[in-house]
Amino acid sequence: MSDENLKEIILGLLRLGYEGTYWDFKEDYTDCREDKLIDIICMANNIDGHQAYLIYGADDNGNVKGIENTTYRRYTTKSVTEFLRSKPFAGGYVPKVAVQSIKIEDHELDIVIIESTNNTPYYLTEEYSQSHDVKKKLYAGAIYTRVNDVNTPRKQTASFEHTEFLWRKRFGIDLSPSQKLLHLLEHTEDWSKTTWDYDRHSYNLKSPEYQIIVLGSDEGYETLGYFYDDEKMLYAQLQLKYLTTTLYETELWYMDMGRCLIPKPERRYKIEDGLFYYYIERDSLSGKLLPFFAYGKHQCNNRSGQQMPVLIFDNSHERLEFEDWVSRNDNLRDGIEKEISENAIFQHICAKEEKIGKAQCGVLQLAIAFAYYKNWQKEYK
CATH class of the missing domain: 3.30.950 (Methyltransferase, Cobalt-precorrin-4 Transmethylase; Domain 2)
Structure with missing residues (x-):
């Protein structure tokens, strides 16, 4: 707040x-x-x-x-x-x-x-x-x-x-259907097991009138994709239904050409600090959906288990605290940028970006924000 x-x-x-x-x-x-x-x-x-x-x-x-x-x-x-x-x-x-x-x-x-x-x-x-x-x-x-x-x-x-x-x-006894659906999402173990590549459908075992449905997918592009082994990605419309009524809609992103799935994160551009990052707040719709596609975790990983630069916050207040911390620690930027630029894995990521040449906000800005996030976590989490 x-x-x-x-x-x-x-x-x-x-x-x-x-x-x-x-x-x-x-x-x-x-x-x-x-x-x-x-x-x-x-x-x-x-x-x-x-x-x-x-x-x-x-x-x-x-x-x-x-x-x-x-x-x-x-x-x-x-x-x-x-x-x-x-x-x-x-x-x-x-x-x-x-x-x-x-x-x-x-x-x-x-x-x-x-x-x-x-x-x-x-x-x-x-x-x-x-x-x-x-x-x-x-x-x-x-x-x-x-x-x-x-x-x-x-x-x-x-x-x-x-x-x-x-x-x-x-x-959740007195909740409206839209409120109850968000409540049910907090317990992934109460939903039917599914293969999101094929079945693309899950229902709540205790209240089967609540369903998660993934529609057809199309090719897409995000700067985030460069951090995966294969930068190609797909996106699909994701619907959350009560009986035949769609209560919520978002997107499901198939990163690494479909090997890693995440609900659509938000993007944040903070021009005054040169800050660009993807994020998910745990109390948001995407935050409640993330464990469904990340093996029960609130974290975005690649197929090797390495954490990807999607910043996870409890809520918007915590995210604003992070941004304030970045503003107060601007002196760390040069050291962070130097360390990132000399990293062999990051050099490989940059090569992919240069080859395709699509990024509006480059992978360097994204990597810097992620490095700030890891430092902030060490201090406060």
Whole structure:
């Protein structure tokens, strides 16, 4: 989410002057890990099913105090994500979070954004009592949520009504057909096995009225193709249907002359940074389809298993974080370009590009973006 969009949302919540089901004001941080954890769990399980916000630097009435002078260590996306991943969440489902800082009234606010997902209810399989204070302890199996501006008490669990709502959300019971299809795509094991070269059709085993169909293919061209052994590719229309109704359409790309399949990635040209890359966001249609064609992985490989330069992000916010990181690390470009240009495999790729001469944005720009991406991953992933 851009800073401007987030700022507009947070300003609207601050003006209300009270806390709610999916937003909470925090004047300062705390060193109590149980408090930190229950706040995030309750927000992830909020009964509005809304993206939620922990707003650090504002009092309970929404008055901006700022967080810039805190004596505690400020949150980052990396620190909060690592904190959550180490906790015993049922089924391995961990709340998805991101941290952004914005400026309002000449003060800094840290915003912990908790994504709305279908993996509710989030709960722990073991009790959590880092401080060994029985009043702070979180209990195994307890489902914590948030009603109006109040979290579920730690010794209790959510009401039957709210627990049912969270489980119905998990199983997609109340979704429209288009929403349910996206939900079903998250579980590739529930779809019929198929050979996309011949059958070109798959259906959901539990709800067979939902189908994936690939139509006839034609020859195509993409700069990405030069990174495969054979730069020739095909593309085909890909339809996602409910009964006879087409709910979504995209393309399936047969790279390496049909040996490697990927759903159509997006292209990004960022002229000010000289950045050109292909990408797929996990929460997009192509992101949900990728494991169907990549042997269950969120990664694009060639037939030898080598990763291809299609950048994979969790969402648009993470992709924008990457672009911001590239802008701040422009000093790496000369070294990256030199290393790439001296690589024998890349020289072979360049030779193919020169021979065919079709690239509008060359393979060098694509390789540089991919090298930046690998460096960014080492630092933040």
